[in-house]
Amino acid sequence: QVQLVESGGGLVQAGGSVRLSCVASGGTFSTYAMGWFRQAPGKEREFVAAVGWLPITIGYADSVKGRFTISRDNAKRTLSLQMNSLKPEDTAVYYCAAVPRTSGGISRSTRDYNYWGQGTQVTVSS
Secondary structure (H helix, E strand, O other): OOEEEEEOOEEEEOOOOEEEEEEEEOOOHHHEEEEEEEEOOOOOOEEEEEEOOOOOOEEEOOOOOOOEEEEEEOOOOEEEEEEOOOOHHHOEEEEEEEEEOOOOOOOOOHHHOOEEOOOEEEEEEO
């Protein structure tokens, strides 16, 4: 069983930056593919970024490519999301997610992830 706890959300002006962190406990973090998802009010949860258990395979949603950077530190059991050049449309609750993998691939689907954090709110003002 894996527990995930996000932190780092808050209120930021458009064009600003925020760094989210997700700390994992339980399980073998280094064998989990990890992902960030977000959910805005009235919308479905959507893929933001993902990284394989070796940080070689990385994927981003087109809407955040070039602005967001996902990273992981297996020794610290931590997943991060650096968000730059934020836009009001980035406002959402951001969730960290994990799925055990036998290969280094990633997934962009919420259905593939077994474990979820409680979420952290990011609000971008215009």
